[in-house]
Amino acid sequence: MKHVVPDDRRMVEAALARAIDSGALEIQCRIRRADNGAERWIAMRGKTYYDGAGRPRTMAGVVMDTTERRGLEEQLAQAQKMEAIGQLTGGVAHDFNNLLTVVVGNLDMIVRQPENAQRVQRLATSGLMAAKRGAEVTEKLLAFSRRQVVRPETVNPNRLLRDFKSLLQRAVGETIEVELDLDAALHPVRLDPGQFESAILNLAVNARDAMPEGGRLTLKTCNAALTPDDLAAMPELAPGEYILVFVLDTGTGMDARTLTRVFEPFFTTKDVGKGTGLGLSQVYGFAKQAGGHVRIESGLGQGTTVKLYLPRSVERASEARGDSQQIPLRRAENGETILVVEDEPAVLEMAVESLSELGYRTLTATNGLAALERLRGRERVDILFSDVVMPGGMNGVQLSVEARRLRPDLRVLLASGYVGAGIGEGQLPDDVPLLAKPYQRQDLADKLRIVLARS
Numbered sequence: 001m002k003h004v005v006p007d008d009r010r011m012v013e014a015a016l017a018r019a020i021d022s023g024a025l026e027i028q029c030r031i032r033r034a035d036n037g038a039e040r041w042i043a044m045r046g047k048t049y050y051d052g053a054g055r056p057r058t059m060a061g062v063v064m065d066t067t068e069r070r071g072l073e074e075q076l077a078q079a080q081k082m083e084a085i086g087q088l089t090g091g092v093a094h095d096f097n098n099l100l101t102v103v104v105g106n107l108d109m110i111v112r113q114p115e116n117a118q119r120v121q122r123l124a125t126s127g128l129m130a131a132k133r134g135a136e137v138t139e140k141l142l143a144f145s146r147r148q149v150v151r152p153e154t155v156n157p158n159r160l161l162r163d164f165k166s167l168l169q170r171a172v173g174e175t176i177e178v179e180l181d182l183d184a185a186l187h188p189v190r191l192d193p194g195q196f197e198s199a200i201l202n203l204a205v206n207a208r209d210a211m212p213e214g215g216r217l218t219l220k221t222c223n224a225a226l227t228p229d230d231l232a233a234m235p236e237l238a239p240g241e242y243i244l245v246f247v248l249d250t251g252t253g254m255d256a257r258t259l260t261r262v263f264e265p266f267f268t269t270k271d272v273g274k275g276t277g278l279g280l281s282q283v284y285g286f287a288k289q290a291g292g293h294v295r296i297e298s299g300l301g302q303g304t305t306v307k308l309y310l311p312r313s314v315e316r317a318s319e320a321r322g323d324s325q326q327i328p329l330r331r332a333e334n335g336e337t338i339l340v341v342e343d344e345p346a347v348l349e350m351a352v353e354s355l356s357e358l359g360y361r362t363l364t365a366t367n368g369l370a371a372l373e374r375l376r377g378r379e380r381v382d383i384l385f386s387d388v389v390m391p392g393g394m395n396g397v398q399l400s401v402e403a404r405r406l407r408p409d410l411r412v413l414l415a416s417g418y419v420g421a422g423i424g425e426g427q428l429p430d431d432v433p434l435l436a437k438p439y440q441r442q443d444l445a446d447k448l449r450i451v452l453a454r455s
Helices: 006-022 067-112 117-145 157-172 193-209 279-289 345-357 368-375 396-406 441-453
Strands: 024-032 039-050 056-065 153-155 176-181 189-191 215-226 240-249 293-298 304-311 337-341 361-365 383-387 411-416 434-436
Touching (some): 006 024, 006 039, 024 279, 039 067, 067 117, 153 157, 157 176, 189 304, 193 215, 193 279, 279 304, 337 345, 345 361, 345 383, 368 383, 368 396
Parallel strands (some): 176 215, 337 383, 383 411
Antiparallel strands (some): 039 056, 215 240, 240 304, 293 304
16 A cells, blocks of 8 residues: 555555455556656456455455556547547537527627617627526536546536536437436435546437437436345445446447447447547446446347446535525725736726726736736735736736735736636646636626635
8 A cells, every 4th residue: 555646545445445345356546666756557456365254365466557558548538538529519519609699689789779778788688698608508618628637526416417418418419308317315426527527428429329310318317225136247346335327318229249349449330430439438437437337238229228336425515506696796995906917908808897897996917927017016906817828928827926926915816718728737826716707797796805805
């Protein structure tokens, strides 16, 4: 255990504990070499041997260095993920064109007849709602396409599936009905939300291809307490409490020979150029990484059912992001001055207008260097409000660090259309709130309330 990197030790300990009961060990983890300290990925497989009284005595097996193979698998998984995103493009473009038709058409009517206040308000409200729906689609796509290391969280899979349903519907098309059958008492699980959504999307795309004339795709969840008898066909799992995620389709199904090979990397029954053969491999890898298992039941003409077994977590699931209760706008009270740093003129103008309506005095800069130059002066600046991604070689995170060196008491608020963009390998400082674009005046006021409340 002393070789295992600290982040993986709990997982390895759990796998060893399961191996004592199940008799089989199979795990992948990271270690640090004793000779040079290099981090390597290894795969361990072993078997437990028991004495006459049934007590575990020894374990024999193999340890394999899988670092290079894992690197290739990550590249292939990213390629497969981008292929899945490519399959979404048509549906997303269709949705965006509809939304933009509403926005552009309503704005056009407002400009041509601005004198009717009631009509202007109705058209503006309709356009705003369409723009918000577009922002939701963008947020889901960016979250899915982000390349990231595994970051497990304790979550309720029902929430992830509900939030992801609209994107799944676009992936499978209008001829396929997507249904959710979710157990309201579902236990939480610990997994990487992005990888879970990627696995579900891969299964949905496979189901779509198996239903060329249309059909029904059902996502179902439930709790399950598995006994040793239940796990006869899945010896790598230990008895205990699990949650099951079913993905059922009414498609053409698979024959027995195909079923034996579905998890093999690059195995595909699709025509050349129609698929990488990595979709189900990714699903299998995700299930194993989450400490679970995946099984497929299918028959020709009988559709396909994929079952994801995921171990229950005893931790509490993180709360879903919901609409916060509306609270009064926080307006400037003591002549607070905000330095707004934004390279896009239209966005800068909108931000300044919103801040002015809230009673703040504003200063502006279009890049990090210009902002630092203003901070070196003697003008009052209470808050630095900066975009994250900017030209000029300095992003918003770097600017916040340099700005606080000049003015240690300066408060900072950052904004970005993509929370991971421009930050690179660094992390957003814990004491710096982030405002997601696009935002409204209420969102900006709420974040400023948080910023000004901090000492």
